[in-house]
Amino acid sequence: MxxxxxxxxxxxxxxxxxxxxxxxxxxxxxxxxxxxxxxxxxxxxxxxxxxxxxxxxxxxxxxxxxxxxxxxxxxxxxxxGSPAPRARAGREDVAAKVALAASLPGVDVDDVLAAQRRSSAAELARVREELGAAEQADALPRALVLAARRDALEAEVRWLDHAAQVLAQHPDHALAVALATQRPRRGRPPRP
CATH class of the missing domain: 1.10.10.10 (Winged helix-like DNA-binding domain superfamily/Winged helix DNA-binding domain)
Known part of the structure; x- marks a missing residue:
């Protein structure tokens, strides 16, 4: 904000x-x-x-x-009167970290997903508990913020489960991407 x-x-x-x-x-x-x-x-x-x-x-x-x-x-x-700005597409840290892990040989993407899911689920449980207390205390502004955070964490956990399913279809880092051999020119993206 x-x-x-x-x-x-x-x-x-x-x-x-x-x-x-x-x-x-x-x-x-x-x-x-x-x-x-x-x-x-x-x-x-x-x-x-x-x-x-x-x-x-x-x-x-x-x-x-x-x-x-x-x-x-x-x-x-x-x-x-204006909508609040959202994070730019492609700038979501969790999704970017998982995509990077999936593209690198030698990184156990399943471990990355499991660690993130544990963390997200624990935070979701904490937020749900705090939300319940805020609702009982009639703390409307805090309850609204916590409800938005709860919904975002629920979506994140669903996405992590989805990512695990998708990546299970690509065993042994079939998504692994080798380093590009062409050196990019300074200030300009490399030509395909």
Missing amino acids: SVPQSLLAILDQGPCYGYQLRAEHDRRTGADQPLNVGQIYRTLERLERDGLVVRGEPDTQGHIYWSITPAGSSAVAEWF
Whole structure:
């Protein structure tokens, strides 16, 4: 999630100071780890430079409240009106690791798949447990984030099972790819 955009969205509800923004961000996004306060202030300074927020004078306790500008409110509306970016195709780490293992002689792709499946299944069990607790505690933002993570992990486990089935049809690394003999030219892909 975009930290600048999420901070702007919170500020669109009213002025806040740094630690208050941190608490609101965590409460509203179901964040696993709190934002670093230094990151918040650096982000606020960039948003100020870009004309999206303004810094107020310190109050009697020394808190500096930040307020959103009309341009900032427009940026929030645009952000909420746009779909969230997805990972680029071909950039999924698990799939890329399995594909690489399957293409290299001497790598036991079954071991790679089994280790990843164990890890993914353990994480799925942990997330399901945490989701149950979040739902019982009526922690809606956290429950929504955990439900998305659960669904993604369930899909990952299904894909790992599918990959194991496909690769079982190609014993002894029939997919193994030898190193290319043609040297690529600098900055350009090799010609076929």
